[in-house]
Amino acid sequence: xxDNVLVITEHLEGEPTEISFELIALGRRLAAxxxxxxxxxxxxxxxxxxxxxxxxxxxxxxxxDARLDGFDPEGHPRVAAAVxxxxxxxxxxxxxTSEGMDVASELAxxxxxxxxxxxxxxxxxxxxxxxxxxxxxxxxxxxxVEGDRAxxxxxxxxxxxxxxxxxxxxAVETVDVGVDLPGRVQALGFTQPEAGDVDITxxxxxxxxxxxxxxxxxxxxAEELAEALGGAVAASRPVVDQGWLPKTRQVGKSxxxxxxxxxxxxxxxxxxxxxxxxRDAATIIAVNxxxxxxxxxxxxxxxxxxxxDLVPELLERVES
Amino acid sequence: xxxxxxxxxxxxxxEELELSDDGTDLDRDFxxxxxxxxxxxxxxxxxxxxxxxxxxxxxxxxxxxxEVDQILYTALAKGADRACKLGDDLGALDSRAQxxxxxxxxxxxxxxxxxxxxxxxxxxxxxxxVLVASAxxxxxxxxxxxxxxVDGGIRVTKEFWGGITGDYQVALPAVLGIQAAREAPRYxxxxxxxxAQQEGNLEERDVTAPEPAPxxxxxxxxxxxxxxxxxxxxxxxxxxxxxxxxILRRAGVA
Numbered sequence: 001x002x003d004n005v006l007v008i009t010e011h012l013e014g015e016p017t018e019i020s021f022e023l024i025a026l027g028r029r030l031a032a033x034x035x036x037x038x039x040x041x042x043x044x045x046x047x048x049x050x051x052x053x054x055x056x057x058x059x060x061x062x063x064x065d066a067r068l069d070g071f072d073p074e075g076h077p078r079v080a081a082a083v084x085x086x087x088x089x090x091x092x093x094x095x096x097t098s099e100g101m102d103v104a105s106e107l108a109x110x111x112x113x114x115x116x117x118x119x120x121x122x123x124x125x126x127x128x129x130x131x132x133x134x135x136x137x138x139x140x141x142x143x144x145v146e147g148d149r150a151x152x153x154x155x156x157x158x159x160x161x162x163x164x165x166x167x168x169x170x171a172v173e174t175v176d177v178g179v180d181l182p183g184r185v186q187a188l189g190f191t192q193p194e195a196g197d198v199d200i201t202x203x204x205x206x207x208x209x210x211x212x213x214x215x216x217x218x219x220x221x222a223e224e225l226a227e228a229l230g231g232a233v234a235a236s237r238p239v240v241d242q243g244w245l246p247k248t249r250q251v252g253k254s255x256x257x258x259x260x261x262x263x264x265x266x267x268x269x270x271x272x273x274x275x276x277x278x279r280d281a282a283t284i285i286a287v288n289x290x291x292x293x294x295x296x297x298x299x300x301x302x303x304x305x306x307x308x309d310l311v312p313e314l315l316e317r318v319e320s
Numbered sequence: 321x322x323x324x325x326x327x328x329x330x331x332x333x334x335e336e337l338e339l340s341d342d343g344t345d346l347d348r349d350f351x352x353x354x355x356x357x358x359x360x361x362x363x364x365x366x367x368x369x370x371x372x373x374x375x376x377x378x379x380x381x382x383x384x385x386x387e388v389d390q391i392l393y394t395a396l397a398k399g400a401d402r403a404c405k406l407g408d409d410l411g412a413l414d415s416r417a418q419x420x421x422x423x424x425x426x427x428x429x430x431x432x433x434x435x436x437x438x439x440x441x442x443x444x445x446x447x448x449x450v451l452v453a454s455a456x457x458x459x460x461x462x463x464x465x466x467x468x469x470v471d472g473g474i475r476v477t478k479e480f481w482g483g484i485t486g487d488y489q490v491a492l493p494a495v496l497g498i499q500a501a502r503e504a505p506r507y508x509x510x511x512x513x514x515x516a517q518q519e520g521n522l523e524e525r526d527v528t529a530p531e532p533a534p535x536x537x538x539x540x541x542x543x544x545x546x547x548x549x550x551x552x553x554x555x556x557x558x559x560x561x562x563x564x565x566x567i568l569r570r571a572g573v574a
Binding site for chain 1: 324333334336337339346357361390427439440441442443444445446447451452453454455459460461462463476478479480481482483484485486487489490491495497499500503504527533534535536537538539540541542543544547549550552553556557558560561562563564565567568571572573574
């Protein structure tokens with residue numbers, strides 16, 4: 001076993017994602033505590049062309065395989081597992097993203113390593129440990145790994161991406177893992193999102209509705225307030241999944257990232273996936289009946305109460 | 321086509337959570353459970369496929385909470401053909417143990433398609449969808465937002481981020497982690513659920529809870545301090561509206 005940290009990077013359409021660099025930054029901190037190095041895995045068709053982007057790593061392991069077209073939910077975890085077997089890292093970091101969700105659990109199962117998911121922080125100074133966000137951010141758990149190796153699936157924001165872009169040797173090594181790919185999942189291509197009627201990323205004011213809006217009919221009230229403030233209505237995922245607002249209005253991990261001047265969150269609980277898309281808004285005001293709602297952890301201002309009591313009062317004042 | 325849907329009870333997301341005395345788990349004595357919302361979407365996607373292809377839909381749940389019977393009867397009322405409860409009074413199980421029990425039960429059933437939610441709020445040690453696929457050596461796709469049956473398999477749409485999606489053709493049998501069904505989960509009247517309950521077509525099987533996943537130990541749980549960092553506004557809605565308008569003015573938008 002080495003003392004190294006292996007970061008499983010991801011990329012979409014030839015571009016490494018931001019969280020890949022966040023994980024390299026986190027990996028650097030862990031490797032310093034372990035006395036090891038940071039290795040990254042870049043796997044995919046055309047992966048070699050991206051190798052020079054990973055100067056934050058000590059070693060860039062490239063698996064350039066034409067069979068790994070785009071992201072392959074069957075192939076990528078197998079390649080990652082083979083690389084883990086070959087390099088024997090102490091710590092494996094996988095992004096907790098759409099791609100990472102297909103990779104982390106299978107990688108852990110194939111290599112028989114423990115997996116810790118939903119990590120917002122990972123530590124290695126005194127045994128392996130992590131802090132995890134459970135129950136949609138309502139609970140924080142400190143977790144210890146019994147044993148000296150593990151896979152961690154890490155949420156975005158665990159370390160600054162800028163710290164993972166340079167500082168390593170960036171030595172490129174081409175790896176031939178010779179993995180058998182059954183080819184049961186075939187990529188057919190990507191689709192870009194359709195443009196919506198309103199571009200929520202271009203608004204100064206967003207009135208954002210979450211599960212607390214309760215029904216489609218109640219959205220009109222939020223629309224009225226947004227209009228009075230010269231902004232637009234956006235939503236968290238549960239509202240969009242119900243079909244009450246189009247996907248183009250969704251803020252968060254699977255939606256859009258927004259940075260308005262004012263983000264007024266009405267009945268939004270603030271699950272980590274949502275917070276990822278809005279934490280850089282200039283002023284965040286949260287209204288929720290649940291004093292434990294994690295949205296109050298990211299908001300600048302908060303009020304615990306019923307949005308249906310508040311909105312008419314707000315409208316009255318804003319319109320006068 | 322035979323479709324199996326895995327349904328998991330999770331603590332009601334709108335309820336306040338409390339911790340156990342030793343602080344390493346939730347206090348589950350008075351906790352209310354509801355169906356994991358992503359599993360509800362998985363069920364809906366399965367029922368849409370049934371509408372289109374005449375597939376047989378079975379629903380499966382572990383006896384980890386009192387609400388499980390209600391969850392299964394609701395699925396029957398919505399249109400599932402069979403419901404099976406695995407074990408009773410199992411207590412809370414980690415996601416690896418859940419996946420092991422589901423995989424054991426489904427191995428003999430040999431469904432063409434296994435659907436469950438993309439994630440659950442308590443999947444600390446791995447995602448059930450992928451762990452079940454790994455255990456049964458089946459292909460998997462996570463974060464699925466739509467399916468379409470085609471010759472020789474199923475076509476699925478996987479969501480990446482920023483609204484970008486990717487399409488895949490997947491050979492069957494396969495496991496899909498559903499993020500959102502093509503349509504919002506259907507509504508079912510309480511009377512229909514009650515009727516399903518009276519018919520009582522719940523299959524029950526004995527299972528033994530596996531050991532907790534080795535290697536991962538929760539040493540402390542915390543409820544993050546409410547409003548840590550946020551300036552909390554006190555008072556009723558009128559006072560809150562006054563304060564918020566003032567904040568909007570300072571931000572230059574009112």
